[in-house]
Amino acid sequence: MNSFSIADELEQAVNNVLAGVETAGVNADLEIGDLVSIASELQHLPQPEFKALLKAELTGRTVSDSAILEPGVASRIEIATRVRRETEIPAAILPSLFGTNSDGYPQYQRSMAASLFMHVTALALVVVSGVWAARHPVIKPIVTARMISLADYPLPPSASIAHGGGGGGDHDKLKASMGAPPKFAAEQLTPPVVVMRNLHPMLPVEPTVLGPPDVIFPKMQTGDLYSKLLVPSNGVGFGGGVGDNQGTGVGNGKGPGVGPGSGGGIGGGPYSPGGGVSAPRPIYDPEPEYSDEARHAKFQGDVVLWVVIGPDGTPRDIHVQRSLGMGLDEKAVAAVKNWRFQPAMKDGRAVMVQVSIEVNFRLF
Amino acid sequence: MHLKVAENDTDERLLVEAAQRDPSCFAELYEQNFDRVYAFIARRVANREEAQDLTAEVFHQALAGIGRFEWRGAPFVAWLLGIAAHVMSAHWQRNPKRQEILAEDLELAGNDGSIERRAMIFQLVESLPEDQRLVVVRRFVEQRSIREIAQEFSRSEGAIKQLQLRALRNLRTRLRSHHEQL
Numbered sequence: 416m417n418s419f420s421i422a423d424e425l426e427q428a429v430n431n432v433l434a435g436v437e438t439a440g441v442n443a444d445l446e447i448g449d450l451v452s453i454a455s456e457l458q459h460l461p462q463p464e465f466k467a468l469l470k471a472e473l474t475g476r477t478v479s480d481s482a483i484l485e486p487g488v489a490s491r492i493e494i495a496t497r498v499r500r501e502t503e504i505p506a507a508i509l510p511s512l513f514g515t516n517s518d519g520y521p522q523y524q525r526s527m528a529a530s531l532f533m534h535v536t537a538l539a540l541v542v543v544s545g546v547w548a549a550r551h552p553v554i555k556p557i558v559t560a561r562m563i564s565l566a567d568y569p570l571p572p573s574a575s576i577a578h579g580g581g582g583g584g585d586h587d588k589l590k591a592s593m594g595a596p597p598k599f600a601a602e603q604l605t606p607p608v609v610v611m612r613n614l615h616p617m618l619p620v621e622p623t624v625l626g627p628p629d630v631i632f633p634k635m636q637t638g639d640l641y642s643k644l645l646v647p648s649n650g651v652g653f654g655g656g657v658g659d660n661q662g663t664g665v666g667n668g669k670g671p672g673v674g675p676g677s678g679g680g681i682g683g684g685p686y687s688p689g690g691g692v693s694a695p696r697p698i699y700d701p702e703p704e705y706s707d708e709a710r711h712a713k714f715q716g717d718v719v720l721w722v723v724i725g726p727d728g729t730p731r732d733i734h735v736q737r738s739l740g741m742g743l744d745e746k747a748v749a750a751v752k753n754w755r756f757q758p759a760m761k762d763g764r765a766v767m768v769q770v771s772i773e774v775n776f777r778l779f
Numbered sequence: 780m781h782l783k784v785a786e787n788d789t790d791e792r793l794l795v796e797a798a799q800r801d802p803s804c805f806a807e808l809y810e811q812n813f814d815r816v817y818a819f820i821a822r823r824v825a826n827r828e829e830a831q832d833l834t835a836e837v838f839h840q841a842l843a844g845i846g847r848f849e850w851r852g853a854p855f856v857a858w859l860l861g862i863a864a865h866v867m868s869a870h871w872q873r874n875p876k877r878q879e880i881l882a883e884d885l886e887l888a889g890n891d892g893s894i895e896r897r898a899m900i901f902q903l904v905e906s907l908p909e910d911q912r913l914v915v916v917r918r919f920v921e922q923r924s925i926r927e928i929a930q931e932f933s934r935s936e937g938a939i940k941q942l943q944l945r946a947l948r949n950l951r952t953r954l955r956s957h958h959e960q961l
Contacts, residue, residue: 422940425947426925433922450947453954456900457919459821463905465831466813472835473842474806 421447429454581624581664581672583656584649585612591650591657594638596665596673599626603671606655606663607637609647624656624664625671639666640673695724695756695768703750703774706742710778714739718747718774726765728756736771747774791855798845805842812856813838814898819860822894823867827920833870837863896954903953911946918943 424444428451583606584591597607600623607622622637639650639657649657656663656671666674709715719737722730730751735744751772758765794811797804816837821830840862848858904915910932917928925943929936 418941418944419937422937422944425944426940429918429943433919449951450944453900453947453950454919456897457904457915457950458922459818459827459830459897460901460904460915460920461817461821461827461831461834462920463916469813469835469838470806470809473809473838474803 425450425454433458581656581662581670581674582650582652582658582660582666582668583654583662583664584652584658584660585610585655586653587648587650589646589648589651590644590659591639591642591652591665592636592644592646592648593640593642594636594657595634595640596624596657597622597637599624599628601625601628603663606671607657607665608655609637609649609657624673626673637665641666692761692766692768693759695728695759695770697754698728698757699753699755701750701753703743703746703776705776705778706746709739709741709743709776712741713778714741714743715776715778716743718744718776720747720751720772720774721769722751722772723767723769724756724758725767726758728758728765730754730756739776743774743776750774792850795845795848795850795855799848802842802845805845808855809838812859814901815856815894816859816863818894818897818901820863820867822897829870833863833866836866840866899954899957900950903950903957906953907946907949911942911949914939914942915946 421444424447428447432451432455585608587610592609594609603623603625605620605622607624636647637657638647650659652658652660652662652667654662657665659667660669662668662670662672664670664672666672668675716739717737718735718739721732721734721736723732725731733748733751735748738744751774759768760766791808791811794804794808798808813834817830817834820833820837821827824830824833837859841859844862848855904912907915913932914928917923917931918925923931925936925939928934929939932939934942
């Protein structure tokens, strides 16, 4: 048998092998039988590029780096790789995560894992920040301040005390001498005197003036606070007190009180707007700040300040009339202290007035 | 020419330890054992694509788990074939056409002469002359007809048949030579 006939017979046997036809015992020729047994093994031969491709995958090299590939094999490797990956559902969904190569470029699972971690972290940050922002809305503090009518917030001392006064004297040659009034009392039994005329009274009673008992004068020789005269004198007035007018009080007023005015209490002091006295007008009024403590506690409300506006337009003697606490009182006082006013006017000249200022602290 | 194997257990152990320290050294173990693993799987699955997929899965798992490999005297390929058995078992559990790997089949895997022979043939194909190798690939891998191959290479059908004959004879001769060396 020549080689051509052997080749033909072998081809026939190979066709049977590839077609899945049982060939055992069919080939009488021993050589053909040997060759067919090898051919039957060759039908399971892997694709030549598969081994190189898998090696490249395992070693993390690109396909083009693999020196054992023959020209033109790279494209077939890509096709084979794609076919193999398409059979794996996860690879089809996330080729770059579960694959090690894609389109000829190396991909490292460690890098992909790091990338996935960073993306998940970034997404989590966005979600968490969104939730946090929803639970912690920005609270904008709104603070307003305005002067209010005194009628709404009457001063703690009554009007009679605030605007009262007193005076007296016993027709002395000199005006009342310098000193301090005696303590206030709700009822006056003995008027104050500087020069004692009766050294041995039948019933010694401590001298007092009529006014709020909680107001305390400095302890010193009895006399008029506004006098500069050092020589003891009850004053040129009359009525029994100390002063230059009339009554049993101290000062140049009338009555049992202290200072200008009449009817008891402390006289003098600032005017109130109205009755010929114009109201002061704020010309510089920076808004108070919200205190951190109150903002965190979401605390809001109004603070009312009692303020004296001087003839120069500056506030003084600021007192908290209605307190809120949590640092808001201090913030209100600190802000109003910096306010400047066009002063109140009376009879064409600037006068000192007392006003109340309401400071509103609101959170929105 | 003979099947790529480590000269002795010591060499293979050194290769395994090197791969455990540096996974890039896994390539040598892969070259030595690819044909055996592929032949083992190809004998038990229906088609080439399935065999290639499972072989790739085996080596990926082996590379991932090389750090856990403990040398107990058995050749490294036995560990790979154990992985292959598990991979095929899992594959068949997902596949309606379920098959079973008998325990004795797995025990024989390391000493299965048919696997060794097939692996040897696969490796010998790479040593064939280029024209013979291409004919083998076209005929047996791509399963093209003699006529198609002849048209591709602009040769006569008779010439292609002669190349096929020479390729198979070459493989038989080299296979015998390998057996005589053992």
